Amino acid sequence: MSDLTQAVRSTRETAPSSCARAVRIEATNHEGSLLGKNVSLAKFSAGRQSGFAFADILFAIDLNNEIVLGDAFPDWRGNLYDIHMVPDMSTLVEWKPGLDSVIGDYWLKDGTPVPICPRNLVRKLVDRLSEVGYAATVAVEIEATLFEESIHEARARGYRDLTPLGGSTGATYHLARSKDWVDYMEAVVDRLDRVGITWEAWTDEAAPGQTELNLAPTDPLTLCDNWARTRQIMREVAFEQEHTVSFMAKPTAGFGQGAHINLSLQSDGVNQFFDEDGPSELMRRAVGGLLATMAGATSIMLPQITSYRRLVDLTGPPTTVSWGVNNKTAAVRAIVGHPKYSRLEYRLPGSDVNPYMTLAGVLAGALAGVERQIEPPQQVTDMAWCLPEDCGVPRIPNTMSKAWAALDADPLLREYLGDEFVDFWVASRRWEWMEFHTKGGDPFAELSQWESTRYFEFP
Amino acid sequence: MTGITAYRPMPARESVTLSVTTEDDAPPLVRLIGRTLRDSARAGHAHEALSQSVGTVAVRSHDTPQAATVGFDGGNIAVTSGIPVSPDATIVVDLEARFAPVGEPTGDASLAAGTVVALTPPLCHWRDAAQTFWQATRDIPGVPDVLAVVADGPGGRDEAYFGDGSGEYLMAGPAEVLTGVFSGADDFLASLAAGVHVKGTLSQMSVITRAFWKVRFDV
Numbered sequence: 001m002s003d004l005t006q007a008v009r010s011t012r013e014t015a016p017s018s019c020a021r022a023v024r025i026e027a028t029n030h031e032g033s034l035l036g037k038n039v040s041l042a043k044f045s046a047g048r049q050s051g052f053a054f055a056d057i058l059f060a061i062d063l064n065n066e067i068v069l070g071d072a073f074p075d076w077r078g079n080l081y082d083i084h085m086v087p088d089m090s091t092l093v094e095w096k097p098g099l100d101s102v103i104g105d106y107w108l109k110d111g112t113p114v115p116i117c118p119r120n121l122v123r124k125l126v127d128r129l130s131e132v133g134y135a136a137t138v139a140v141e142i143e144a145t146l147f148e149e150s151i152h153e154a155r156a157r158g159y160r161d162l163t164p165l166g167g168s169t170g171a172t173y174h175l176a177r178s179k180d181w182v183d184y185m186e187a188v189v190d191r192l193d194r195v196g197i198t199w200e201a202w203t204d205e206a207a208p209g210q211t212e213l214n215l216a217p218t219d220p221l222t223l224c225d226n227w228a229r230t231r232q233i234m235r236e237v238a239f240e241q242e243h244t245v246s247f248m249a250k251p252t253a254g255f256g257q258g259a260h261i262n263l264s265l266q267s268d269g270v271n272q273f274f275d276e277d278g279p280s281e282l283m284r285r286a287v288g289g290l291l292a293t294m295a296g297a298t299s300i301m302l303p304q305i306t307s308y309r310r311l312v313d314l315t316g317p318p319t320t321v322s323w324g325v326n327n328k329t330a331a332v333r334a335i336v337g338h339p340k341y342s343r344l345e346y347r348l349p350g351s352d353v354n355p356y357m358t359l360a361g362v363l364a365g366a367l368a369g370v371e372r373q374i375e376p377p378q379q380v381t382d383m384a385w386c387l388p389e390d391c392g393v394p395r396i397p398n399t400m401s402k403a404w405a406a407l408d409a410d411p412l413l414r415e416y417l418g419d420e421f422v423d424f425w426v427a428s429r430r431w432e433w434m435e436f437h438t439k440g441g442d443p444f445a446e447l448s449q450w451e452s453t454r455y456f457e458f459p
Numbered sequence: 460m461t462g463i464t465a466y467r468p469m470p471a472r473e474s475v476t477l478s479v480t481t482e483d484d485a486p487p488l489v490r491l492i493g494r495t496l497r498d499s500a501r502a503g504h505a506h507e508a509l510s511q512s513v514g515t516v517a518v519r520s521h522d523t524p525q526a527a528t529v530g531f532d533g534g535n536i537a538v539t540s541g542i543p544v545s546p547d548a549t550i551v552v553d554l555e556a557r558f559a560p561v562g563e564p565t566g567d568a569s570l571a572a573g574t575v576v577a578l579t580p581p582l583c584h585w586r587d588a589a590q591t592f593w594q595a596t597r598d599i600p601g602v603p604d605v606l607a608v609v610a611d612g613p614g615g616r617d618e619a620y621f622g623d624g625s626g627e628y629l630m631a632g633p634a635e636v637l638t639g640v641f642s643g644a645d646d647f648l649a650s651l652a653a654g655v656h657v658k659g660t661l662s663q664m665s666v667i668t669r670a671f672w673k674v675r676f677d678v
Binding site: 067068069070071072073077078079080399401402423427430434437438439440441442443444445448 | 484486487488523524525526540541554600601602648660661662663664665666668669672678
């Protein structure tokens, strides 16, 4: 784990930079979109302690600005009551000359967290993990696809028939990407360096125009903040260079893109997943919890209609609720035998996830396994794709409706994430499913225009 | 009815035991067709078409990609998503207008005509439809204590109350439109543009939407 991220975080100023004329206060909604507003310094000074009012509409609308209906709102939502974003001053950075940026959490008037606030969910799980003596170290591999056209051109084309940036030949690790692709990535990591986000590597990925950018291991809240901001930076650089970037699970009918999470649990700075003989007992229990909750967590890890189009055997994403030591065909890969690098790679999430909800789901599963001493099923030592139905390894839910049903019925995720969040999310996915099927989505197409229009630019 | 005249409607009979199955994890159109055919069977409507037809009928939405197949096999009816390469008949319908045909059917005209009839069960009085709706949905968490309905019909204004308690949700509008939404034949949100008015909180509106989905799509 790199110490740089922690160092940058701890030395950040807690007041706007001297040249700032405005502060952008921001946080993700449930869909993973980074939402916020730019406020003057005077306004920011007045509200930084008490918070800034936001309409609950940010949790109430879908990606087409329709109000999401289908469940009984808790009392605090009322008829779209205001909620309050309180900035976390440890996240304050100079975003660009004249503009600072700070990430916040949503709170109710009584000072309690908004139960469906994604960032507060991570806080809750981190605190609960701490109560049993562990701190999580996490990292993410961000995948995205770049296109030559500007966003305006992409919109005019309905996000179809775009030209992959850097050449149309797909080849992982290929160094022959053209200069425009390299220039883009170098500009991205330059921006990351300037706002203090520690990255470890970037490379060409499997599909034409695709890249993978690895953020450095750190604590869960910082990782989520870095992840959300990295997406924003990748968009802004694309705007500046008149290209387009998409985090959609499948921006074209070809390859999909994921977001693998790497996780280890530390105690007193020592990696508790390490054991000289293989997975430690703690690692095994974390695996047990992650697999016990995987069917329900799929609804969070594969949040949109298009997310499920990735679940095809032999194409990369896991398709079975499975784990194995150094098995990249399984849903959870255990990396063992090294005091520093022993970890779990949770391979289920798509690139279109909400970072905070994803980490909350991963931490909930691992914590459930640790607290309840859940033994994992036998690891899969064969290829975990294409397994016979009767081999005892279940398939990952392959539709949005199967996944929300599994989440709705999952007592562990209900306990660790809260009934209110689960009910909210299940209702929102039911709405999404209904919108897709009844408003023009085509389940029989490889990728329908409805999906491109709805998901290409978001989250 | 456009171009579907080959089927001769039979007199309504008593309910008969027919098997209408839908695939697992079915999309809304399959659920809608399955529920509608069950309603027809329950009402003894289109008995001949439901019990004696043999063949596959593709049902396509006229304005969305939704498509399903109804397989008839002498009383055993299976509804699945998508359409086979060569269905025996194809009908294109308006899903927001109670399966009203749009254009001419193709293939077996009698089979197509029978299917259209089977997909249009008779609707009961709005009060009975509201009572059935209430019984089917009252246990959904958050459904208001009381459903108040005010219907404007040919005989003037009439009203009914279902449930007991302090939280009331009011629906008012033309009796014909209310009948459609309470029976599941019509879409609730679309009914708001067709003369139905509601009084209640946004939360109640939200959960009532779920209730109408349950009746219309069994979801």
